[in-house]
Amino acid sequence: MKRTKGKSHCPINFGLEAFGDPWSLLVIRDIVYFGKRTFTEFSDSDEGVAPSVLTARLAELETNGILNRTPDPGDARRVVYTLTENGLALIPVLLEIANWSAGVDAETDAPPEWIEAVHRDKTAMTELITATVRAGGSIFVGSDSVVAALSASGQN
Amino acid sequence: MKRTKGKSHCPINFGLEAFGDPWSLLVIRDIVYFGKRTFTEFSDSDEGVAPSVLTARLAELETNGILNRTPDPGDARRVVYTLTENGLALIPVLLEIANWSAGVDAETDAPPEWIEAVHRDKTAMTELITATVRAGGSIFVGSDSVVAALSASGQN
Structure with missing residues (x-):
């Protein structure tokens, strides 16, 4: 599965080397969509990642400058991962992958009103999601989530 | 590497199951960016895919409804792959992966004027690329390429 690491600066290959392992993208999904931050929370995802694989992927994402690994401010024995x-x-x-699947998979779990909201103004929605996740929130989970903000503003 | 196939309709996982193997995305890149259509052309890519892996990925992409496999109209002994x-x-x-890498990789091969053109009007550029590839062209290669059309129209 190894491609010619580091030799190709084709931007598609570069991206795939940095985050293109499917497990890596699922970890990033867990953070962005569901606000997960710990090894245990990533382990609990439906796709059933093996602990050894998860450990390796988290280390790679940190090496590749995609994840930060810091002590939990509330419990210094625990480590939290943020983007x-x-x-x-x-x-x-992530938004484009989800959009593709929502159009192709008749049984998709993607809420249609969410896909429609992203489609309506992708630039503004990307900015809102980025600011929310940067501040510790997520798209779907919590009182500070993107969907809660949209709902409060009457946009959804 | 196998996740719980077919059990999760999470739209990120669904997409990754359908096309998320890095080799699969490199084949799709070869078609969209460089107009490649045959096993030999895909084999010649810089990343050096093993023939057995390429055979498996092409079959999966066909099964997943992403690639068409048809006899070459000019040489019926040869098979061509199209999206x-x-x-x-x-x-x-693909455009978002390339855009990310162009922003992160200081040595990226992505032409800055191309990344800028996509960024300027992503919707229009996506439509132009899609129409060009559907008609048998590609982004970078050939007289009917997207960059040739942009150049002729004075946009690049």
């Missing part, structure tokens, strides 16, 4: 600015810049990639 | 409509719908995913 760096380069990690936050992956949000448009 | 289905669902495959063409992946163009925004």
Whole structure:
């Protein structure tokens, strides 16, 4: 599965080397959509990642400058993962993957009103999601989530 | 590397199951950016895919409704691969991956004027690329390419 690491600066290959492992993108999804931050929370995702694989992917994402690994401010024995600015810049990639699947998968879990909201103004929505995740929120989970903000503003 | 196939309709996981193998995205890149259409042409890409891996990925992409496999009209012994409509719908995913890498990789091969042209009007550029690839052209290669059309119209 190894491609010619570091030799190709084709921008598609470069991106795939940095984050293109499917497990890596699922971790980034967990942070952006669901506000997960810990090893245990990533482990609990539906796709059932093996602990050894998850450990390796988290280390790679940190090495590649996509994740920050810091002690939990509330419990210094615990580590939390957050997206760096380069990690936050992956949000448009996630939105396009979700948009594609929502159009192709008849049984998609993607809420139609969410897909429609992103489609309506992709630039503004990308900015809102990025600011929300940067501040510790997520798209779907919590009182400070993007969907809660949209709902409060009457946009959804 | 196998996730719980077919069980999750999370739109990120669904997309990654359909096209998220890095080799699969490199094949789609070869078609969209460089107009490649045959096994030999895909084999010749810089990343050095093994023939057995390429064979498996092409079959999966066909099964997943992303690639069409048809006899070459000019030489019926030869097979050509083209994108289905669902495959063409992946163009925004590729553009976002390339855009991310161009912003992160100081040595990127992405031409800055191309990244800028996509950024300027992503919707119009996506439509132009999709129409060009659907008609058998590509972004960078050939007299009917997207960059040739932009150049002729004085936009680049």
